[in-house]
Amino acid sequence: MAQVLPGEHELRRVIDEDREVEGLGEADLLELYRSLILLRTYDERSLVYHRQGRIGTYAIFWNHEAAQVGSAHALEDDDWIFPSYRESAIGLLRGLPPATVLSWWRGHPAGWWNPADYNVASICVPIATHVPHAAGLAWGKKLKGDGAVAIAYFGDGATSEGAFHEGANFAAVMGAPLVLFCTNNQWAISTPLEAQTKAEALVDKAAGYGMPGIRVDGGDVLAVYEATREAVARARDGEGPTFIEAVTYRVAPHATADDPRAYIDLARVEEEKQRECVGRYDAYLRRLGVLTDELAHEFKEDALATMRAAIAAAEAEPPAGPEELFEHVYVDPPTSFGSDLAELRRILDA
Ligand SMILES: Cc1ncc(C[n+]2csc(CCOP(=O)(O)OP(=O)(O)O)c2C)c(N)n1
Ligand SMILES: [Mg+2]
Structure with missing residues (x-):
């Protein structure tokens, strides 16, 4: 059995250490910035669209952009992404149209896509159920020998779910090329991390599965990129899965239907907002002399x-027809579907 060291507790950092990441040129640094601005803008506009009644309940990811962008940029286009609802817009980094993701939040059928078109799986709402899916896909990639890897995104709360355990264990035993990317934003709706686990750090869970664990500053896009690149390289080299704990803080409500004032320390939220991830990277790039006001303005306007x-x-998008509720459920639909649909049309007058 391979000896696996306990996961690192020290947070890996780049920005706060004013380091540079090997292999990233000026164009790459700006591409990361452009992606951060795209996701930040997506998130801020989505909150407004929700308030205007144009999309439904929405899971805000403000201050999670660095974790999402840094990790996604460490992948190749052939690699598969398994997002949770907190990463709803990560497909944008793969060319998925933002209208599709907005349609998803509108509960419209146009919000679903063929995962194989982007190598981005459907947005997963049940906590951690996509972890075994990602492990299975990654194992399949290994069996086919095509060199692709998968990444599964989930939260701190997801690590308490059976599906997380099953997926992580299966991936490790099968040596599946998988990155288990845990965004530890320290809250699962109103459940704080200390009520979620007795583990000293979530990264410690990695040792239980016999896989390496990396703990990284989730607000540092470059540190996340570097850590994920390392995990992806291991996976591609046939060395199996890695668990990454990206530590950040949820400064917004869990979702638009939540009011965290009932349970959160607002002073802590304000403190964390001061260190939000896009501003940190913006300041870093300006220190390097890579980012100008003109470029920043252009990216934002775009x-x-x-x-x-x-x-x-x-x-x-035209309104969805009631028949879509019944289509694609069975190859041979039960005969009752016909009368059910007729009844629904009668009720809807459609
Ligand atoms: C299987 C399952 N149980 C419960 C829920 C309700 N639920 C929605 S979000 C959430 C908290 C998840 O927290 P975490 O995994 O930390 O992710 P975060 O929301 O912080 O991104 C819960 C319990 C669910 N969606 N699925
Ligand atoms: Mg969480």
């Missing part, structure tokens, strides 16, 4: 225009 066009496209 992202805003993208979102304006996206919400217009999502709203232009």
Whole structure:
């Protein structure tokens, strides 16, 4: 049996150490910035669209962008992404149209896509159920020998779920090329991390599965990139899965339906907001002399225009027909579907 050292507790950092990441040129650094601005803008506009009644309940990911962008940029296009609801817009980094993701939040069928078109699986709402799916896909990739890896995104709360355990254990035993990416934002709705686990750090769970664990500053896009690149390289080299704990803080409500004032320390939230991840990277790039006001303005304006066009496209989708509730459920639908649909049409007058 391979000896696996306990996961590192020290947070890996790049920005706060004013280091540079080997292999990243100026164009790469700006591409990371552009992606951060795209996701930040997506998130901020989505909150407004929710308030305007144009999308449904929405899971805010403000201050999670660095964890998402840093990790996604460490992948190749052939690698598979398994997002949770907190990473709803991560497919944008793969060319998934933002109108599609907005349609998803509108509960419209146009919000679903063929995962194989982008190597991005459906957005997973049940906690951790996608971890075994990702492990299975990664194992399949290994059997086919095509060199691709998978990454599964989930939260601190997900580590208490059976599906997380099953997926992590299976991936380790099968040597599946999988990155288990845990965004530890220290809350699972109103459950704080200390009520979630008695483990000193979530990264310690890695040792229980016999896989390496990396603990990284989740607000540091470069540190996340570097850590994920290492995990991806291990997976591609046939060395199996890695558990990454990206430590950040949820400074927004769990979702638009939540009011965290009932359970959160607002002073802590304010403190964390001061260190939010896009501003930290912005300041780093300016220290390096890579980012100018003009470029920052251009990226922001592009992202805003993208979102304006996206919400217009999502709203232009014709309403879904009631028959779509019944389609694609069975190859041979039961005969009752016919009368059920007729009844639904009668009720809806559709
Ligand atoms: C299997 C399952 N149980 C419960 C829920 C309800 N639920 C939605 S979000 C959430 C908290 C998850 O917290 P965490 O894994 O830390 O992710 P975060 O929301 O912080 O990104 C829960 C319990 C669910 N979606 N699925
Ligand atoms: Mg959480």
